[in-house]
Structure formats: structure tokens, C-alpha cells
Amino acid sequence: MKRISMFDAGIKNTVSIGNITLTDLPLIIKCDEDLRIVTAFIRGLTSKEKQNEVKCYELKYVTFGGTFSIRKDSGLIEESGLICIDIDEIENPPQLKKQIIAKCEFLLLAFISPRGNGLKLIFGRDMAFSYKENYQAYSKYLLDNFEISKDSIDQSCASISKACFLCHDADVYLNPIFKQGIEVEKIPFLHIQKPEELEENNEHTFEVNTFELSQFLFKPVVLNFEKRNAVENFIALCRVCIKHNGDFIEGNRHNWVLKLAVLCNSFGMDKNTAIRHFKCVFANHPAIALSKHPFDETGDLTRPFDDMYEKYLDDFETWNDRNEVFTTPCLPKEVFDNSPHFVKKLTGLFPDERERDVFFLGLLTLASTCFPLVQGVYDSRRYRANLFTFISAPAASGKGVLSWVSKMGDAIHENFLNEFKRDFAEYQALNEEQRKEQPKPELKRLFIAADNTSANMIADLSINQLFGIIYDNEADTLTKANKSEHGNFSNLLRKFFQHETIHYERKTNNQNIIIKEPACSILISGTPGQIDKMVDDVENGLVSRFIFYNYVSPVKWKDVFADGQDFHGIFKSSAVELLQLTNQFFYDFLSNPEREILFELTSDQKKKRSDWFEEKTKNLDELYGSDIRGSVMRLGLIQFRIAMVLSSIRTAENTLGQSIKERSKIVCTDGDFNASMSIVDVLLHHAVNVFNKLKKRGVVKRNGNPKDNYYESLPIKFNRAKAMEIASYSGIKEKTAENYLRQLAKDEKLKKPQHNHYEKGAA
Known part of the structure; x- marks a missing residue:
């Protein structure tokens, strides 16, 4: 049976x-x-x-x-x-x-x-x-x-x-x-003489289950104007609604449905079909099935659709942009509204969503290296707030706002320079014997050049006592330096992210440098193709350590004289403000590297993030296999660090003008925690987008034998559908993949415990 x-x-x-x-x-x-x-x-x-x-x-x-x-x-x-x-x-x-x-x-x-x-x-x-x-x-x-x-x-x-x-x-x-x-x-069954006509339009399907809604958000979606009532279009419209109005959650259900109804009407979807799609897709959605407040089907669903379709009757089927492709999402407005005042004030200078997001992520990355005193315990290890960020978009897409982020570090750098000049002048004033007893002053640099050698990177961090940020607006600069004869610092970058000890020794000049917990950040930008050059393989550990923000902006002319603001003066002043906010956190650390301020999440916050990441990991693992697992896992650490950055900035604002010498702890506020979760929710879409592009472009390790490469890419246990999905990522045709599976089974590299199911290992 x-x-x-x-x-x-x-x-x-x-x-x-x-x-x-x-x-x-x-x-x-x-x-x-x-x-x-x-x-x-x-x-x-x-x-x-x-x-x-x-x-x-x-x-x-x-x-x-x-x-x-x-x-x-x-x-x-x-x-x-x-x-x-x-x-x-x-x-x-x-x-x-x-x-x-x-x-x-x-x-x-x-x-x-x-x-x-x-x-x-x-x-x-x-x-x-x-x-x-x-x-x-x-x-x-x-x-x-x-x-x-x-x-x-x-x-x-x-x-x-x-x-x-x-x-x-x-x-x-x-x-x-x-x-x-x-x-x-x-067995006996009801014989259907003639298919009964469904009340709804024949395009109504039940292909998408309730809990696939979140998974569907990770797939490229294009509206199908030939079948306006198809459930795939309904899901796409839900995605648009989520992008602009946030998730469908308790407390926002009624208004969310109103916004969705407007979209369905504008697209030209039959009202009753849209309502039936909603019932199917959201039947067991937690905001309905697990809510303390009953979802009134009439008041919260049918009536809102009736009202919006009647109110916007003239707008029905006016959505005619047939080239619209839903790209990666922007950060929600609430993130900026609830950010520390210093961050909120600066991000408000950028009305364009993409430019605002790029500047915001750049500012967080810069700030992530400015609080070396602050550490948090994550997975039983101590971590500082350092972030690695790669902004990827075509030319003329707004990435240039990162230049203002670099300006934000000018006052800190100038402060280090003035300190160096003062110390060097005092050193020069010493006699020869005194100089032998005093170390020669060295210039600390907030920014570490991307066009560098591994030896110089280590030297710069050693002078700083561990902190710094590698910044360049052309990712190729870092890539070429890494692949040069004296570069090859990919391993160093991975250690920077994890704060793993660096031991550098050269007998030629008696150099022996040990950096116990390097805490370096990275901020680079470039075109999508430059990601391929930086990354040799999607399994490369460096990929999963980066925040990727990858987007394509619509082609439009920007009126460069519209607002008339002089950003030079604004950011010169803001650079001084950043210095004032971070000054104690730098110098308390430099005077006593063993001192620390411990960052903590509350028990409730830990539970919420654990549940969220468990669900996302499972969803993405089912969709893309184990290759993407490292990126999702490290996004957990990235979320923790983003919360640490926001909390550090907020603490610096609240304690400005006060001594922090007695402070030993920072507890994350719910506002900063929720903001960090919203940010990572968006970044997860960008990470998947980059992952898919790397897969499609064949950025994977090759050993010269396509069949063996295919075998290596297969999980330990899988079914035929998964095997075909993996084949499509690698550009292998279905028939070729089937031949590979037969040959691998014949060679006893695969066994078949049941029909269309496979396991690696001898049969």
C-alpha cells in the first residue's frame, strides 16, 4: 500500500x-x-x-x-x-x-x-x-x-x-x-464524471502553503500580467506589502490588509479571488492561528477588501509597469526613526532610500571600530562590535555617499595625528640616552589602507593596539592587493572578524609581533562583478563574514541642486561630534587594554532572536542546502554586533561629558534590539541574493571533473528533487544529472534506500 x-x-x-x-x-x-x-x-x-x-x-x-x-x-x-x-x-x-x-x-x-x-x-x-x-x-x-x-x-x-x-x-x-x-x-472512490467548476477563477491554485510565505520572500519574483489572478502574483503583492508596510503581525493586521487590498486592486486581481488566496496562504499564519485576539474574517478581511476595491474603483488594473522586478528590500523607516539621535540626524540628510541605507550601514561599520572597550559574550566567546560590509551596486547607484562616512573619521584621525606630533616633539627633545629608554612614538591610524601588504596591515593594527577599519570605495583595490605577491591576507581578514590571535615573525629584521585579539572592521563598495573577484568560492569563510547590501536602482536623473545643502560643513562638524562621542572609549582602552565594558542582551531578547534565527536557518537550509548555512549562522553574530554598535552610540550620547571609568555594563534596550533584528531581516535577503548570483555564475571550486564536482555538491542524504535543484545551480542539465546519479550509484558512491532517495557511501 x-x-x-x-x-x-x-x-x-x-x-x-x-x-x-x-x-x-x-x-x-x-x-x-x-x-x-x-x-x-x-x-x-x-x-x-x-x-x-x-x-x-x-x-x-x-x-x-x-x-x-x-x-x-x-x-x-x-x-x-x-x-x-x-x-x-x-x-x-x-x-x-x-x-x-x-x-x-x-x-x-x-x-x-x-x-x-x-x-x-x-x-x-x-x-x-x-x-x-x-x-x-x-x-x-x-x-x-x-x-x-x-x-x-x-x-x-x-x-x-x-x-x-x-x-x-x-x-x-x-x-x-x-x-x-x-x-x-x-479501494472504492467517488468517480468524478465531470470536473466541478470552482467558484473562483481557474487561475486560483493552492501551490503555496502558509509557512512558505516567508520562504517565498527569498526567491526572485516578477509579476505575471498574463495571469493576474494567479496565486504567485498574490504572493508577489504580499511581498510588496511587506516591503512598504512591514510584516503581517498582530496589531497591524487590519491596516496591513487594507494596504494589500489596494495593491491587489491596482494590479487587477479579482477581489474574491484575492480574498480566497489570503485565506489559503494565511490560514495558519502565527498572526492569526496563534494570536490572542481573534481574526475577524468579515471585519478584518472581507470588509477591508470591499471598501478598498470600491474606494479605488477607477484604479483597478492600472498597474502596468511590466518590467517591474522586485529587487532586494530597503531597511524599514522605523529603524531610522528609533536610532540614536546622532545616527537619526545624519541619515535624515538622505531622502533617497538606497543612499540612506548605504550611508547608515557605512556609519555603523565605521562606529563598530570606535568602541574597543565594549565587548559581549556570544557562543561562549568574547566579541567586539566590528563589522565587515560590502556595498554592491552598478555605477551611479548612490554608493558614493560612503565618501561622507570616510569624512566622519577625519576628526579622530586628526586627533591621533596631533597626539603623535606632540609625543614625537617630546621624544625629539630627549637626549640620546633618554631616547634609548623610551619607545619611539608611532602614528595611530583609524583607516587602514586596502592597497596594502599583510605585513603592513599587521604593523598598523599593532600600533593601534588592535583596532582599525579597512576602507576603500573600490573593492578591486582590496582584491588586487590580496592576490599580489606580498598580499595574501584573506586568512588575516577571517582572523580579524573572529578576533583570533595573529603571530607575525620575520627573522630578516627581527620582527616579532603578537596581536592577541585583532578587532578590525572593513567597509568596501563595488559593482556586483567585483564580488566574484574577491570571492573564489561560496564556501569561502570570508563570504559569510560580510554584510552584503546588493541592489539595482532604477535609472533616473538626480537634480544635484535640489536641496542646496553643503554636506562638507555638515560632516566636518559631525566628525568632531563622533570624536567627542568615542573619545573616552578609545583612550580608556589605550591606557588600559585589559579594561572592558560588557554588552548584554536581556533574556527575552535572547529568546526572540533564537526563535527567529532557528526558523530562518531551517527555511533557507531547505531551499538552498548547507552551502548557505554559514552565512545565516554568522548573521546571528552580525545581529549581535549591530545591537552592540547601536547600544554603544546611545550610551555615548547619554554619558557625554561624564566619566565612563566606573561603567562596567551596557544592557541593550528593546528599541535597539528590535532595530538590529529588522536590519538583519533585510540583510538576509541581500545575503541570499548574493549567494544565488555566486552560484549561478559558477563561483565554486572545480577539480576538472564535472561528475565529481556534482557529487561533492550533493548533501549526505537527498532526494531527486534536491539533486535536480543542485544541478540547476551548477548549470548541469537534468538529463546529465540523471546520468551522473546512475553512474555514481553504479560506482557505489551512492545508494538508494528507497525510490528517488539517495545517500552517499558504499551500497
């Missing part, structure tokens, strides 16, 4: 724990003690929202549609020939179950739903028709033959990968025909 996939408790667990047959289920539903306890607990709750919350977190579930590598339609491995109809909100489920059992000979399995007010009914499919057509046909059959209201049949379940939560039912029904050992291909 064909099988169905089973999943561990928690709707976010989308990878199957194994496959079972339909006849295995009654024993689980009757006898599983955990199911019995959780089911009783759910049914004892009086709040529907609380019931849904417990259900989504505590119950195992199955996909009656078939077996899946991951719970989504595209993850289907093999169809089961089964379909589950979900009936909700009925007065007497046991009585209705008895009626259906008595009258319906092709009912295969039936049990009462987790909340106790519905039924799960499993039937055989007519395989001549789609899963959705079968779902509608069975829905019509039930409506015609039993006292069931149309609203009781959950139409959001008409997806082959729809999850069905398991629960305890001592009277679970299994059709007696299974005692005869009948195969699923021979």
Missing part, C-alpha cells in the same frame, strides 16, 4: 520523520498516550485561539496526499491516492461521523478533529483528476448528502501537501475492506 508522510509535533517541523500506511493510523490515534493527553488538554481549553496555539505546537501531523521530502507541494515524492476532507464547527461530530459511515461506502478513515468540533474524513482519489478537483467533488458530495453547511468545509485544505493534525479518538473508524489486505489502487 502506498504511504503518507508523518511529521513531528509542531507545524514548523516541515521535514518528515518517516512514512506510514493508512492502516497504521488507527492504532496511533487510539493508543498514543501523548496524543490522548494533549487532545484532552486542548478540548479542555475555552479559548479557540489557545486551542489553535497548542494544536500547532504540540500535535504530530501527516500529509494524506502522499510522501514528501518537505511539506510543500513542490516537495512531493509520491502521491498516495488519498485525500482528506476537513469539516469544522459542527454541533455533534460523533453523530455526523456515524451517519457518514453508515451511508458512504467509500469512506476509508474518520476521526474527530483535535478541538472536538470537527471531523477528518479520508477518501480515495479519482486519479484521473487533480487533488483540487477531487476535493471539490467530495465537498459537493458531502453537502448534497448530509446536513453540513458550506462554510464548515475548509477549502484551504485543497492542497496536496496540506497538514492534518493527529489527535486521540477512541472510536476512530477504519473501513473493514482493509482487513482483506486491499491495495489503495483498488
